[in-house]
Amino acid sequence: MKDLKLTALADRGKTIVKTGKVEIGKGLVIIAGPCSVENERQLMETTQKVKEAGADILRGGVFKPRTSPYAFQGLGLKGLKLLEKAGREFDMPVVTEVLDTRDVSWVCEYVDMLQIGARNMQNFSLLKEAGKANKPVLLKRGMHSTLHEWLNCAEYILHEGNPDVVLCERGIRTFETYTRNTLDLSAIPSCQELTHLPVLVDPSHGTGRKSLIEPMCLASAAAGADGIVVEVHIRPEEALSDKEQSLTPGEFAAIVKKVRRLQEFL
Amino acid sequence: MKDLKLTALADRGKTIVKTGKVEIGKGLVIIAGPCSVENERQLMETTQKVKEAGADILRGGVFKPRTSPYAFQGLGLKGLKLLEKAGREFDMPVVTEVLDTRDVSWVCEYVDMLQIGARNMQNFSLLKEAGKANKPVLLKRGMHSTLHEWLNCAEYILHEGNPDVVLCERGIRTFETYTRNTLDLSAIPSCQELTHLPVLVDPSHGTGRKSLIEPMCLASAAAGADGIVVEVHIRPEEALSDKEQSLTPGEFAAIVKKVRRLQEFL
């Protein structure tokens, strides 16, 4: 990985990314929230529950990258305003995905952290725009991406002057069909030895199966992840997207409890 | 593939996409040119040679999606002007890749056809913007993409009102390392039975090895492809990108001859 200039400086000391009062890179950060922001009640109730359960950062999609143009595409600006409100009311930093270079600057007005999703990992225009933003960037691994390519995408952001990049493993595409993707937990220590950036894990997208989320959260923590990202919905069976992998607030609370206990051990 | 509404209408009769005087979907169309537009001399000489050899459409990149931010990123507007000039001088339609939603409308001023590359196949904002453009769109298959996902991306463009979509298989990512990607030629008849859109093949990116381009061009033609896309450089050893897979004009001319002969047989 000789072509990496900034990210590869693993020996320069670990990067701590601050968003609101949360420091990513110290301890284990928990990001939770619905796949999509659907309406005020859904978001407010979910936020309250994940906050009570111990989540540090609120996540929620307002521009949804959907396989089909006929699937729910997200609430857009209306959703952003709801996210901002929820974040303020429950005192949580908010992260949301951006899909379009034209949206980066104004979305920054509403949220604390930008996410670049797996499908846009090599959308180099978007990476450059995020590199000019004054907000931290959560960079998901593309489902087809090698570590080398992923770290080069982080490099695009760093190269534009934004030092606050957080990596997030979310499963790669393989031949296995039992799970939605194959969660590559070896990416955690691999990225930590190759780079100074924090590394999170998203077992919701990484497995696509509710029953696997708890063991994968515990495994991520044990492998040294700097945080986990999970989808929680007040009523998963009514979710407009990703209903198979969304946890109820109760299930989420049980996982947080176990993860926090494990964290003390480590 | 029940979620496809427009593309799946394979029985509505094959779509013929016109660009300049060229009709894609009738016979076998040959698209050729350099990976990147590097300077006027390189482009003009290459265009003259590929035209003489029998190419129908000129290709050339001006915004280059490179793994590393430190690699050559393309000439941008300057390159577009050169492409436009070359296209006029040699009477060939021109296709170039766009990477950014903000570029779609003005790039259309200079070229005859837009390309959406493998890394942006699921850049849904870009697909929607291309769907509003008044130029045909060459949609490459993502290296991680199933046929189902690819056709849904075509659907995004069609859904916005642009009927002129051309599919292009360019290899998928597998574990094999001898070739750069694994060219999936079964995608040709598969897409033709699932959709009414023309299907091209790019064996340059699909294999990444010069020696494999000729047999893969012949195989593509025999499998029923509507065209092929190949990289040609006046001096491949000096190319700023993709030098291992660029053909010399002489090598290209030899391939065109064989492909044209095979075409008569079919």
Added chain:
Amino acid sequence: MKDLKLTALADRGKTIVKTGKVEIGKGLVIIAGPCSVENERQLMETTQKVKEAGADILRGGVFKPRTSPYAFQGLGLKGLKLLEKAGREFDMPVVTEVLDTRDVSWVCEYVDMLQIGARNMQNFSLLKEAGKANKPVLLKRGMHSTLHEWLNCAEYILHEGNPDVVLCERGIRTFETYTRNTLDLSAIPSCQELTHLPVLVDPSHGTGRKSLIEPMCLASAAAGADGIVVEVHIRPEEALSDKEQSLTPGEFAAIVKKVRRLQEFL
């Protein structure tokens, strides 16, 4: 591929493998027959039809490597005797798959060529045993196998003293689900530049879809394959295995006709 000593000698002149009166490595050899030998009538009728259509070699499985232990496992010795009879009656060499080191020597009494299947490609004991046999070996590529690994398996056979190895591409495992496997036709010219052994293609297993077999046969021929292997059943809908991909004798005859015409062109 520096570790290859025998197979890598691509410059030593192409190997021609003789089985009966058929020479594999000259022109295009067509191997056809049922997935499994089921009973005398099925085999005799199918053999007659594929012979009439122009097949050179008869294939048929008597030991079936099935995913589940509860699926049809093949007729064993009884099937071998039927194969031998069919081969004699219709004057065709016969090839069948062996699964067990203990079977190699006695199976050689009944057939003209041994097949080592994809699942046993790295069954090194079986490779060594086949290397001691006095019959040619058709070595299928493992569905997870790189070219490098595959050629090393050929090397195991050659190393034991058997020079008559024929390679057969049969699709690799990828994330695509529309086809059963992804047929890697670039393996044809790749193996031909790396080794002196003949290379066949099996589009039946390689695609798993009837409608794709004809275009993939033509593409294989155009790419320079030394032969094709296809499954034919007198009544595909009643086949005990692989019914989705078995051709009727009529479909097979139509393909042979086109492939033979294409062959003249090449």
Added chain:
Amino acid sequence: MKDLKLTALADRGKTIVKTGKVEIGKGLVIIAGPCSVENERQLMETTQKVKEAGADILRGGVFKPRTSPYAFQGLGLKGLKLLEKAGREFDMPVVTEVLDTRDVSWVCEYVDMLQIGARNMQNFSLLKEAGKANKPVLLKRGMHSTLHEWLNCAEYILHEGNPDVVLCERGIRTFETYTRNTLDLSAIPSCQELTHLPVLVDPSHGTGRKSLIEPMCLASAAAGADGIVVEVHIRPEEALSDKEQSLTPGEFAAIVKKVRRLQEFL
């Protein structure tokens, strides 16, 4: 997975597999030893060290499935006798891989447990022979294998009457090149919800990188694995196989300590 009859009975209560005094399926079992048995001194010293460090079962290869026929192929019978001696001297059950149906019965005279390796996972003849043996079988996942196929291979063994099957995840083949394979830790809870068999993890083969073994051992334990399998060599730099991934006894002892502490927490 409706075709599974025996293994799928996840509700019949977990299978505990006894080998010597060790019970696999209760707590976390640690299997360690050299990739290959090389000579008496290497094996005895390594066994002493892994025993002292807390390993439960000794592993060591005597028939080595090597990509190239020119690589070290193992000591065979001589190695088995050394394994038997080491097992007795240090009071540890011994597991070794078998490659050939003809070896199963006599190898059982020397060892306590048979291993079927990744490359032979679908060697159905070998599975059937192992199903007739009176020793437990450690069944590794094929590098190309879905969970469905893997469990069907376990079914082959169970179906022949041997109830003592232990599954072992060892990484699947993907496009990633930083690691040798991609370790699929979601296979642990997945197999535990689909079957009653114990599930181990082999991070040595699963990652191929020393530095990743400790975090992957901890992650496996946290995800609920019934055990781990690691390669240890008295002098890794002199190992005849797998030197990049073999731990020193000291490194192994440090991992055991952490894993045992984590185990108490869980």
